[in-house]
Amino acid sequence: MIRVLLADDEAMIRAGVRAILATDPDITVVAEAANGREAVELAIAHRPDVALLDIRMPQLDGLAAATAITGAVPSVAVAILTTFGDDEYLARALDGGARGFLLKSGDPRELVAGVHAVAGGGAYLAPKVAARVISRLRPTALTRAGTARARTDALTPREREVLSLLAAGLSNAEIGTRLNLVEGTVKGHVSTILTRLDLTNRVQAAILAHEAGLVAD
Template sequence: MIRVLLADDEAMIRAGVRAILTTDPDITVVAEAGDGREAVELSLAHRPDVALLDIRMPNLDGLAATTEITRVVPGVAVAILTTFSDDAYVARALDGGALGFLLKSGDPRELLAGVHAVAGGGAYLAPRVAARVITSLRSTGLSRASTARARAESLTTRERDVLALLGAGLSNARIARRLGLVEGTVKGHVSAILTRLDLDNRVQAAIVAHEAGLIAD
């Protein structure tokens, strides 16, 4: 069962999101918060698998709450659920440790897929957000791609295999099944990749995988 904390300052929005989440028998909402500070406190109290945070909330906005939750409760996977898809928001959320960025205007199936992905240790960007990220990466030119390829070449063959699947959004469990490994071994490879490439999280690793051309768009 995936345990979710839902944080949004609008009660009607929380009710609607909760209604969507509860259509999935593998997801349960264990706590709700009306502001960012409360979201941090409830994350500490309930230790959910996933924290779904709006960006614009009183006391502490969702971006600041993301940074705080990933710092004090590192076992919680944070995903942003918002109406704001500005590139600056996406960048700040990912830099703060969020593993997912979802849009309230998206298909409800995207919300469920995103929760499952980040709960399993994967990363998930709403399709509209992902398309913009990829376009942005392409626009930076060959120098960034060549740098990413050089970084990827510093990895072992197996680590590059894991990085490619990580970039495709697969969880550790799915990577393990795809490569015929045990999940603990995959976790070790992911940790080694982040350390050797000097990355903070899986989303940054996924971007390197795209830039290096390890996966299909």
């Protein structure tokens, strides 16, 4: 069972997200917070598998809460609940340890898939979020894409396969099943990929994979 902490200052948003998550029998919401400070306190108290955090909350925003939660309880996977108007903050969320970016207005299946992905140790970018992040971060589409392809071309074919599946939101175990590899081997590939590409986390790797065209947006 995946235990989730849900934090959003709007009660109706929390109710909607909770209802979506309730459609999956393997997910349960164990606590809800109406502000970032409360989210941190509940994360420490309940130690959920996943913390879903809105960015704009009173007392402590989602970015600061993400940093506090990952610092206090590293086992908690943080995913950001965002709207298109919030994508300027996503780079800061990466530094705060967030593993996923989910749209409040997106396909409900993406929300469920994202929770499963980050709970399993993976990273998840809602397709529309990935496109927005890439667009905002790149100086020009061709330059950024060309640079990304050049970097990923240095990887072995197997490493590019692993990177593509990582960017699609699969966990190490799921990648292993897809490629007929043991989980420990996949973990080794991921570590090598991050080192060779000079990246610090799986979300950065996922963004680079999208830029390089290794996964469909």
